[in-house]
Amino acid sequence: MTSGVVGRSVLVKVPATSANLGPGFDTLGLALSLYDELEVTATDEPGVSVEVTGVGAGQVPTDGSNLVVQAVAAAFASVDVPLPGLRLRARNAIPHGRGLGSSAAAIVSGIMAAKGLLEGTVELDSAALLALATEMEGHPDNVAPALFGGLTIAWMNSHGPSHKRLLVHRGVSPVVFVPESTLSTKLARSLQPASVPHEDATFNVSRSALLVAALVQSPELLLAATEDRLHQSYRASAMPETDALIRMLRDAGLAAVVSGAGPSLLVLGSDPAQRLFAAELVREHAVSAWRPLMLAVDLKGATVVPHPVENSDFLGI
Structure with a gap:
């Protein structure tokens, strides 16, 4: 099944997020117009290649321990599809360790990349995306707005995480x-x-x-x-x-x-x-x-689009 994925390339864009917003501890989150961008290509050569520019360049891992790579691998494993070789190029703008959802953005980037690479082979719907991201992050308050944009209310129930997305007043x-x-x-x-x-x-x-x-x-x-x-x-x-x-x-x-x-x-x-x-x-x-x-309130959340390997205009989203 991996053969149908090899050669595909996708572009991913994920917003920063601010969780809690004061009283909404571990529940409310807001997507903001500051983005990490990622290009991922599935290759027939095993292993991973990671290139990072912007925030985290020279600091974040560039091997299989990279959080984005781990998220791609987790998404492929969740649908029992063997992981192909991966070539990643990331341009990061979200500050690390500052309370703006950088780890959530990395996780969502990897899961959305997997969704794009697997399109037409296996479908990852919004519930599956949120469940995967929450399992990796530990709580849904940042990953929900990163995935879906706007203001999100996130909660856990017996079936896992759920969310409700709301539009924010234009005056905010x-x-x-x-x-x-x-x-x-x-x-x-x-x-x-x-x-x-x-x-x-x-x-x-x-x-x-x-x-x-x-x-x-x-x-x-x-x-x-x-x-x-x-x-x-x-x-x-x-x-x-x-x-x-x-x-x-x-x-x-x-x-x-x-x-x-x-x-x-x-x-x-x-x-x-x-x-x-x-x-x-x-x-x-x-x-x-x-x-x-x-910043503005981001309304789209994470996006993924196909990207031809030929004439690669890096991150021309």
């Missing part, structure tokens, strides 16, 4: 501030308590419901809707400047939250002027260097 204007420092998701999660007070859980349930309404219908409610008592305060000691900037921005009336596990911070403006105001405040108050990224 995200800006991400990326520091030079990194923080591992594992460390961030280790700072979480095993249990929280009932009143804090109730508080977050109300704010999570309000946040969905704010993002979809009423952006003027974003400041109140992004309040959180479940995770950000517990993680503050690991990223003190992130915490200080978020407090400063919120005092100024801006809906600032930790992006994913951090240490990047996300401001959800209710109009474009708010994110310019946020950028000005961060420039004035930050102690270290923070890079502002004025």
Whole structure:
């Protein structure tokens, strides 16, 4: 069955994501217009060849231990198709270890590449894609928006992960501030308590419901809707400047939250002027260097298209 795959080449594009969004811990995620791009070719020569430019060049593995390669292999194994030789060329823009879903993007890139290579041989539907990505990532809050775009609500049930995709109000204007420092998701999660007070859980349930309404219908409610008592305060000691900037921005009336596990911070403006105001405040108050990224909400999620091996115009998506 591998013979039908050999010689195929596909182009994949996957957005960055910001999970949690304040109160929606491990549930809410937003796709953002910053992308990792990938070209994958199936060859009849065994083994893998990986070329990385942009973020992670010279740092990420370029052999079979590469996360994208592992995701391609997992997808092929899930449908019992032997893995062909692989030639990968990646151009990465999503910062690593900053709370913008870089590992989710790598996993989704590999799974989408497999979907494209297997098209016409085996079909991987959206449920299979989400299940594979969640199994590799460990939770669905980043992989769901990376796969499907927009605002996603993700949850687990007895059959595995599920999601609901929602369109975000056109007035919502995200800006991400990326520091030079990194923080591992594992460390961030280790700072979480095993249990929280009932009143804090109730508080977050109300704010999570309000946040969905704010993002979809009423952006003027974003400041109140992004309040959180479940995770950000517990993680503050690991990223003190992130915490200080978020407090400063919120005092100024801006809906600032930790992006994913951090240490990047996300401001959800209710109009474009708010994110310019946020950028000005961060420039004035930050102690270290923070890079502002004025981003849009990505509406497509991950895409894969066939790419002819001849006249390869790398990543001309």
